[in-house]
Amino acid sequence: MQIGRKNVHGKGGVRFKTPYTSSKHKGQVRNLVTELVLFEKVTVTRGMVKDVVKEFDHLVTLAKRGDLHARRQAAAILRKYHVEDKADALTKLFDDLAKRFASRNGGYLRIYKLENRKGDNAPIRLLTLAD
Secondary structure, eight states, rough: OSSOSSSETTTTTTEESSSHHHHHHHHHHHHHHHHHHHSSSEEEEEEHHHHHHHHHHHHHHHHHHHHHHHHHHHHHHHHOOOOOTTTHHHIIIIIIIIIHHTOSOOOOEEEEEEOOTTTTTTOOOEEEOOO
């Protein structure tokens, strides 16, 4: 999935390379999903909401399955952050969130509109876990 153009051509050939690639986009989604698992809320721009919700729903489905293969698939997505005296994202996902969402078939997140960001007027959304 290519976001934007690879090399921007001008009159004299390739002028510059666009800095935002699909690998950076995937990395940003992984970071946001990991923070969402750890802190249970995250603020994102409107363009990132769809990708973060899709990835988080997939991770919760894996956690509800709970076998070793599902744990390894989730470990390939989640980052290994260490927050002061707390469990990492993978253990929190499989131990805490899987039990919390065991009886729910989707709709794991709530999306709230916030005011636009001050610097560039980007639309901001708050993603929180549903109770």
